[in-house]
Amino acid sequence: AQSVAQPEDQVNVAEGNPLTVKCTYSVSGNPYLFWYVQYPNRGLQFLLKYITGDNLVKGSYGFEAEFNKSQTSFHLKKPSALVSDSALYFCAVRPKGSGNTGKLIFGQGTTLQVKP
Amino acid sequence: GAGVSQSPSNKVTEKGKDVELRCDPISGHTALYWYRQSLGQGLEFLIYFQGNSAPDKSGLPSDRFSAERTGGSVSTLTIQRTQQEDSAVYLCASSPVSGRSYNEQFFGPGTRLTVL
Numbered sequence: 645a646q647s648v649a650q651p652e653d654q655v656n657v658a659e660g661n662p663l664t665v666k667c668t669y670s671v672s673g674n675p676y677l678f679w680y681v682q683y684p685n686r687g688l689q690f691l692l693k694y695i696t697g698d699n700l701v702k703g704s705y706g707f708e709a710e711f712n713k714s715q716t717s718f719h720l721k722k723p724s725a726l727v728s729d730s731a732l733y734f735c736a737v738r739p740k741g742s743g744n745t746g747k748l749i750f751g752q753g754t755t756l757q758v759k760p
Numbered sequence: 761g762a763g764v765s766q767s768p769s770n771k772v773t774e775k776g777k778d779v780e781l782r783c784d785p786i787s788g789h790t791a792l793y794w795y796r797q798s799l800g801q802g803l804e805f806l807i808y809f810q811g812n813s814a815p816d817k818s819g820l821p822s823d824r825f826s827a828e829r830t831g832g833s834v835s836t837l838t839i840q841r842t843q844q845e846d847s848a849v850y851l852c853a854s855s856p857v858s859g860r861s862y863n864e865q866f867f868g869p870g871t872r873l874t875v876l
Contacts, residue, residue, distance in 0.1 A: 676863050687764070687851060687867040695863060734803065738863065745816040746791060746855065748865060750803035 646671045648737055650751035657725045658759055665720040665754045667735030676738040677718040678748065679709055683731045691733075694718060705729070725758045732756075762786065764868035766852050772874045773842055781837045781871045785854030792835050793855070793865060794827060798848035806850075809835060810857070842875045849873070 648669045657663045669675065676695055680688040692703025699711045709720045718735060732755050736748040765784045773779050785792050794806040805819040809829040820826070824842075829835040839846055849872050853865040 678864075680867075685869075687869040688853075690864050690866070693863060736803075745808045745810065746863075746865075747793060747805040747808055747816065747819070748795075748803075749805070750795075752802045 646737070646739060646749055648735055648749050648751040650733075650735055650754045652754050653752075654755045654757060656757045656759065659727050660724050663722050663725045663729070663756065663758070665733050665735075665756060666717070667719060667751055668715070668717045669735075669737045669749075670716065671737050671739050671749070673740055674713070675740055677709070677711060678736040678738070679703065679707070679718075679720050680734045680736060681731050682734065682753075688734065691720070725756075727758050727760055730756055730758045764852055764854050764866055766850075766868040766871050768871060769869065770872045770874075772876065774876050775844060776841055778838065778840045779842055779873065781839075781850050781873070783835045783837070783852030783854075783868060785833065785835070785852070786866055787833075789854035789856050789866070790832065791855040791857055791865075792829060793853040794835070794837050795851045795853065796821075796848045797851055797870070801848075803851070806837070839873075842873075844875045847873055847875045 678693045679691040682688050694701045694711045702708045707722050732753050734753050735751040767782045790811050792809045796804050807827045808816040824840045827837045849870040851870045852868045855865045
């Protein structure tokens with residue numbers, strides 16, 4: 645079965661420190677990879693995506709993610725965290741190939757808490 | 761431009777009643793998705809519409825759930841004979857099928873459904 649794993653329910657980091665939110669996936673082929681962020685009582689906002697090309701992808705708000713094909717991972721990173729980054733983060737994959745309609749398979753989400 | 765809108769933002773209903781949830785996608789987006797976000801299940805795909813193609817209903821949890829998309833734009837998700845386990849946030853997303861934002865799904869703020 646196709647799945648996405650975010651092994652940490654919560655990540656705590658001090659403001660100004662680097663942050664990493666982990667994501668691994670189990671999907672056949674080379675899927676498209678995404679990160680979304682959800683602030684309280686809001687819908688999901690797109691952060692970044694990996695389609696092809698350079699393994700390091702840069703996105704909104706200073707976030708970046710590194711695609712590692714051998715480890716089937718797509719960890720989200722930011723060099724210097726802000727308190728305003730505190731939110732719920734979702735990793736998602738979109739399997740490619742015939743019969744795949746573009747639906748996203750989401751991880752369970754990781755709550756990022758940045759403390760001043 | 762305007763984003764994806766959903767109505768109502770909150771819906772409280774009694775067990776056994778039918779509910780209708782509405783989604784207005786971004787103008788020009790031909791792909792439309794419904795997802796459900798609940799505490800125990802995370803984010804689950806429900807149904808996908810693309811132009812005049814037959815919808816992908818593979819994520820609908822039971823035959824009490826149905827959805828339609830009229831005129832290739834507005835979509836309505838209907839839940840008949842609601843049960844308490846239907847309580848969740850229902851998210852709608854739309855996506856272009858070409859251009860720079862191809863593959864990105866733009867989410868609405870969601871409808872929070874509470875079944876008493």
